[in-house]
Amino acid sequence: MHSKTSISIVPYREELKAQVIDLILHIQNVEAGVGISAQEQPDILAIQSSYLDQGGGFWVALDESGQVAGTIGLQREDAITAVLKKFFVRADHRGTPEGxxxxxxxxLLAFASGAGIRxxxxxTPAVATRSHAFYxxxxxxxxxxxxxxxxxxxxDRGSLLFRLDLP
Incomplete structure (x- = not known):
């Protein structure tokens, strides 16, 4: 079991790119069997321009050894709307109350509120039932x-769509 202090949340940095892509592709394809390539989701190949340069954000969870344990992105679409993307957590860090x-x-929520996103x-793929429950x-x-x-x-992999309106 991991403790809260063993994880740090940091803004995306380019030197984390390979680890971020590896984690996302592993969860999507090995664990969930979705069958999707990096080329089919070009945002993960260009996080800086796809998220940060557009007024959104991308954060990475690092474990005690500095390895990527999770990711989440907020892709800004307009002044008040954004898309939550690439929310993945490594299997050994899932299901912990302060994980x-x-x-x-x-x-992500704190950033969205401060950025005026409403x-x-x-x-999310239909097969990702654990994610649906979280959302x-x-x-x-x-x-x-x-x-x-x-x-x-x-x-679209039999995707379900979700919406959250912020206060």
Missing amino acids: PAIRLYAE TIVLD ERAGFRKIDKADLPVAYDYP
Whole structure:
């Protein structure tokens, strides 16, 4: 079991890129069997320009040895709307009450509030049932594609869509 102090949440840095991509692809393809390449999600190959340069954010959870244990991104779509993306936590750090998932998500929410974002949407593969439960506990509600407030590209793998309106 890992302790809260063994994880640090840091803004994305380019020297973490290879680890970030490896973690995301491992969870998507080895664990979830989604079958998606890095080329099908070009945002992970260009985090700086896809997230940070557009007024969004991307955060990384590092374990006690400085290895990437989790990721979360907020891709800004317009002045008040953003897409939560690339929310992944390494298997050995999942399900802990003060683990990286809760802390990454809290970092994203604090940033969104400070940046004037009012609505966060996300897509997640239908097979990711554990993620669906997390999002619903966090106040997201399932929506239809027609109800998305912004249009954005995502690799549709039987995806479910969720929306959170911030206070």
